[in-house]
Amino acid sequence: MSIVDTTVHKGTEKFAGQEPIMRAEHLVAGYLPGVNILNDCDLVCYPGELIGIIGPNGAGKSTLLKALFGLVKIHSGSVTLGGEDITNLKANKLVQAGVGFVPQTNNVFPSLTIQENLQMGMFLRPKKFEERLDVIFDLFPVLADRRDQRAGSLSGGERQSVAMARALMMDPKVLLLDEPSAGLSPVRQDETFIRTRRINKAGVSVIMVEQNARRCLQICDRGYVLDQGRNAYSGTGHELADDPKVIELYLGTLAKDVDGK
Numbered sequence: 001m002s003i004v005d006t007t008v009h010k011g012t013e014k015f016a017g018q019e020p021i022m023r024a025e026h027l028v029a030g031y032l033p034g035v036n037i038l039n040d041c042d043l044v045c046y047p048g049e050l051i052g053i054i055g056p057n058g059a060g061k062s063t064l065l066k067a068l069f070g071l072v073k074i075h076s077g078s079v080t081l082g083g084e085d086i087t088n089l090k091a092n093k094l095v096q097a098g099v100g101f102v103p104q105t106n107n108v109f110p111s112l113t114i115q116e117n118l119q120m121g122m123f124l125r126p127k128k129f130e131e132r133l134d135v136i137f138d139l140f141p142v143l144a145d146r147r148d149q150r151a152g153s154l155s156g157g158e159r160q161s162v163a164m165a166r167a168l169m170m171d172p173k174v175l176l177l178d179e180p181s182a183g184l185s186p187v188r189q190d191e192t193f194i195r196t197r198r199i200n201k202a203g204v205s206v207i208m209v210e211q212n213a214r215r216c217l218q219i220c221d222r223g224y225v226l227d228q229g230r231n232a233y234s235g236t237g238h239e240l241a242d243d244p245k246v247i248e249l250y251l252g253t254l255a256k257d258v259d260g261k
Ligand SMILES: Nc1ncnc2c1ncn2[C@@H]1O[C@H](COP(=O)(O)OP(=O)(O)OP(=O)(O)O)[C@@H](O)[C@H]1O
Pocket: 031, 032, 037, 055, 056, 057, 058, 059, 060, 061, 062, 063, 064, 211
């Protein structure tokens, strides 16, 4: 086990000597040969942490999550889960190993009902279905009431809930969320952030990419700012939200006005 560089991962000092639940080191990855989208990208998530990833459009945030989940080829660098190498493992193996992923778009099966969508999340452990369903319906009561409704007829927020619920059916150790609040009304966005925090408090480590950067930094333990496939800044959510450079470059003047700074 190599030592985590706390200058690259600011805010991790309190975890000194512990093994991160997920760790990406020097990731170089992309979709096409010779065109790298991630250029030496690093990330660590310790057990129980809620990590936020923010950055401009096209920075490579979704690519990073896809690389962690085996959907984008990693050309060099490594990913570990609880110290075990999982670099370039296929998504189904990663689900078995305890990683859940909710993609940014197309994250439900529209022609299936809510319950059938949740069943798809459990294809690896069908015997546990009823047990997990109870846990998930407790977290998302609205889905219980509408379990026989087709996912295609749900609102954006409801679909997002189904997608998150499906990933949680397998009881993952780490949940990767790509822009869970995108396209939602402010009230629904808030619900999504609160629910994410609740899932995290229940013991699931979360790595969340978010376009609502300020809100994301408010609820996450630590954050990373990604720019052009590299880490630009890291720190606790509050440190990043208060950093004048991060505000100027990534949170915008509107964010400053909101806080009266
Ligand atoms: N399937 C793909 N094939 C080729 N290039 C892609 C593919 N998906 C994304 N890219 C490229 O990778 C780069 C990073 O895209 P990515 O989706 O990771 O950015 P992002 O930070 O998630 O942006 P956004 O905030 O808009 O979601 C972009 O230049 C994009 O054009």
